[in-house]
Amino acid sequence: MKRFGVALLSTLALTSAFANLAGAQSGDIKVIINGVTQQYTQSPLISQNTTLVPLRGVFESLGAQVGWDSKAKKVTASKNGYTLTLNVGSKLAYKNSAPVQLDVATQIQKGQVFVPLRFVSQSLGAKVDWNQTVRTVTISNQANGSTADQTNSLSSKPLAAPVTKVTYDTYYSDSLTYNDAVKLAIADSTAVKTGEVNIDQAGKIMKETGKDIDFVPAEAGVEAQDKAFKGYAQTNLNYEAAKKNLEMTKEGIEYNVKDLYNKLLQKQNAVKLAALNIEDAERKLKVVQIKRDNQMSSDYEVTQATNQLTQNQAALDKAKKDLDSAYVSLNQVIGYKPEQRYELKDKPVYSEFKDDVETTVSQVLTSSTAIWLKEQQVDLAELSLKLYNFNTQGNTPYEAEQLNVDKAQYATESTKRTLEEAVRTIYNSIKSLESQYTQIQAGLVSARSAADMAKKQFDVGLATELQVQEANLKVTTAEQQAEDLLASIDTYKFAYKKPWVLQGAASGASQ
Numbered sequence: 001m002k003r004f005g006v007a008l009l010s011t012l013a014l015t016s017a018f019a020n021l022a023g024a025q026s027g028d029i030k031v032i033i034n035g036v037t038q039q040y041t042q043s044p045l046i047s048q049n050t051t052l053v054p055l056r057g058v059f060e061s062l063g064a065q066v067g068w069d070s071k072a073k074k075v076t077a078s079k080n081g082y083t084l085t086l087n088v089g090s091k092l093a094y095k096n097s098a099p100v101q102l103d104v105a106t107q108i109q110k111g112q113v114f115v116p117l118r119f120v121s122q123s124l125g126a127k128v129d130w131n132q133t134v135r136t137v138t139i140s141n142q143a144n145g146s147t148a149d150q151t152n153s154l155s156s157k158p159l160a161a162p163v164t165k166v167t168y169d170t171y172y173s174d175s176l177t178y179n180d181a182v183k184l185a186i187a188d189s190t191a192v193k194t195g196e197v198n199i200d201q202a203g204k205i206m207k208e209t210g211k212d213i214d215f216v217p218a219e220a221g222v223e224a225q226d227k228a229f230k231g232y233a234q235t236n237l238n239y240e241a242a243k244k245n246l247e248m249t250k251e252g253i254e255y256n257v258k259d260l261y262n263k264l265l266q267k268q269n270a271v272k273l274a275a276l277n278i279e280d281a282e283r284k285l286k287v288v289q290i291k292r293d294n295q296m297s298s299d300y301e302v303t304q305a306t307n308q309l310t311q312n313q314a315a316l317d318k319a320k321k322d323l324d325s326a327y328v329s330l331n332q333v334i335g336y337k338p339e340q341r342y343e344l345k346d347k348p349v350y351s352e353f354k355d356d357v358e359t360t361v362s363q364v365l366t367s368s369t370a371i372w373l374k375e376q377q378v379d380l381a382e383l384s385l386k387l388y389n390f391n392t393q394g395n396t397p398y399e400a401e402q403l404n405v406d407k408a409q410y411a412t413e414s415t416k417r418t419l420e421e422a423v424r425t426i427y428n429s430i431k432s433l434e435s436q437y438t439q440i441q442a443g444l445v446s447a448r449s450a451a452d453m454a455k456k457q458f459d460v461g462l463a464t465e466l467q468v469q470e471a472n473l474k475v476t477t478a479e480q481q482a483e484d485l486l487a488s489i490d491t492y493k494f495a496y497k498k499p500w501v502l503q504g505a506a507s508g509a510s511q
Contacts, residue, residue, distance in 0.1 A: 030136045033061045039278075039313075041271070041320060042112045044137060050104045051130055051137065052114040055086070062124055062141045068113075070175060070343065075106070075113050077123070084123045086115060095123055111341030174342040181257045181334050188335030189253055195246035202239040209235045233383055237376050244369040248500065253333075255501035258494045260330040262487035265344055267319070267326040269480040274316040280473050281309040283466055347483070348490035353434055357427045360497065361420050368419055370500050374412035381405040422499035430492045437485045440478055447475045 029044040030037060031053060040057040055075060056066045064079040073088040085094040086106045093100045093115075100123065103116045117137060120126055126141040186192055209232045285305040291297035328338045365371060381404045388398055451471040457463035495502050 028135055030134075031058065031139065032136060033058070033139045034141065040112075042110055042114075044117075045109065045114065047107070047114075048104050051117040052104065052107070053117050053120065053137065055106075055113045055115045058120060058139065059124070062120070062126055062139070064124065073108075079124060082123070086113070088113065093119065093123070110339060174340075175345050176334075176342045178258065178261050178346045181261055181330070182254050184334035184336075185253050185257050186250055188333075189249070191249050192246065192253070195242065195249050198242040199239070199246060202235065202242045206232070206235040206239045233380060237380060241373055241376070244372060248369050251498055252501050255491075255494055255498070257330070257333060259491050260326070260333060261344065261346070262348070262491050264323075264326040264330055265347060265487050266484045267323040268344070269483055270319040271316070271323050273477060273480045274312065274319040276473055276476055278309065278312045278316055280470065281305070281312045283469060285309050287466055348486040350437065350486055350489075353430050353489070353493065355427070355496075357424060360427075361423050364419055364423055364497070364499060365416055368415075368500055370415050370419065371412065374408070374415050378405065378408040378412055381408045419499050422502060423496065426492050426496045426499060426502075430489055430496065433485050433489050433492070437482060437489070440482045440485065444475065444478045444482065447471070447478050451475050 029046075029051070031040070031044060032038065038057060038061060040054045042054050044051060044053045046052070055077070059066050059077045059079075062079070064077045064084075067076045067078075068074075069076075075084075075086045075088075077084040083096055086102075087093075088106050088108055091102045091105045093102055093106070100119065102119055106113060106115050108114070117128060117130065120128055120139060124141065126139050129138040130136075131138070285302070285308075288297050288301050288305045292299065292302055327341060330336075331338055331340055381401075385398075385401050385405055388401055389395065390398070451468070451474070454463050454468045454471040458465060458468050
């Protein structure tokens with residue numbers, strides 16, 4: 001009975017006696033708050049000989065509530081009855097209504113607000129030290145300045161909020177809707193500009209070629225007139241094709257932006273989830289360490305937990321790099337600078353995909369510019385056959401001209417089959433993703449129920465806080481997976497009605 005009591009006491013202590021660990025700061029400058037090394041998505045930096053730190057990460061670690069007004073570009077932070085107000089680009093901040101002069105203006109770097117380090121001590125009364133030799137910022141908000149580790153005490157007090165956490169929230173100096181991204185991409189596209197020039201050029205050539213065309217020949221006649229009419233027919237086709245090709249170019253841009261926009265949403269989710277996984281690994285490592293200190297686990301288990309934390313930190317680093325790459329890819333298309341960061345305003349919302357695929361196939365085959373172009377080539381081949389002059393020496397054999405018609409018809413049929421197959425493939429992909437989404441939603445119901453139960457059990461002492469946090473992580477993971485599926489479905493839905501925007505369909509149509 002005594003052994004059971006000690007074990008129970010130790011188990012309860014695990015829920016109340018540890019703070020989160022954080023990986024080493026990846027940048028050149030380290031930040032240590034209350035004895036714990038912090039990890040932020042952006043490293044501290046030096047500007048005008050002044051150390052700047054990421055406001056949200058530092059302030060939240062010191063217990064302040066932080067808010068962001070994207071329109072006013074204003075940050076607010078509240079703690080212990082004080083409200084701090086800062087405006088991006090200004091050297092003046094306010095503590096309640098009292099002005100505070102900053103050494104350097106508040107600024108945004110890669111989507112996060114940075115403030116002078118000295119402002120932390122001025123605003124929150126924290127003790128701040130800067131060690132130039134090791135380039136380390138040490139901050140403490142404890143009354144006695146002590147940062148002694150209390151993680152091994154067997155206390156029965158409620159578990160306090162984590163002192164530190166991996167910060168993935170981002171401030172944005174701008175926001176971007178999908179429609180605005182499309183407008184920017186079209187305005188910045190050299191392909192669109194070239195298409196507009198092609199239309200103008202083809203129109204001028206068609207007008208000049210058509211000056212001497214007085215009638216439409218019904219059959220072969222005067223060779224010169226027949227040749228002139230065939231030339232005019234070709235230039236007329238070139239003009240109409242130039243207009244159609246510009247439409248296809250813009251549709252391709254719309255799809256490309258949709259794809260990059262949704263992929264960026266997915267990469268943002270990946271960073272958030274990777275950060276949460278680090279927090280989970282840190283909690284588990286601390287638990288195993290406490291167990292080992294109380295002879296309830298082995299060094300091997302500590303090593304395994306440490307390795308998991310290391311893997312999760314590497315996963316977060318990769319997720320951040322992938323996110324940066326996703327921003328660069330979209331920025332390149334819409335004409336933004338590579339380092340520009342912004343909030344994505346449009347997030348896909350689920351609605352069941354209902355459609356008659358046979359009807360859509362028919363509509364696509366009727367409206368496709370790629371098919372129209374192929375059909376025009378058939379018409380031109382038939383026109384050449386109709387105006388064939390048997391009396392002209394050196395002409396291509398008539399049978400060879402007939403084969404040109406056959407080749408044009410085969411090319412048209414091939415394009416139709418390619419697009420029809422694309423429609424059916426996209427339809428099946430959407431329905432498959434919907435099935436996965438439905439499964440995740442069903443799992444979410446169970447995960448949320450389990451999280452609620454874990455919280456209730458924790459309230460009556462039948463579960464640890466670690467179990468509650470693990471249950472909440474499962475909920476968040478499922479939610480992120482559902483959002484990723486919605487982004488993929490949204491991209492497919494765009495291509496479903498215009499499958500020629502896909503590279504495979506487009507290459508097939510251009511052959």
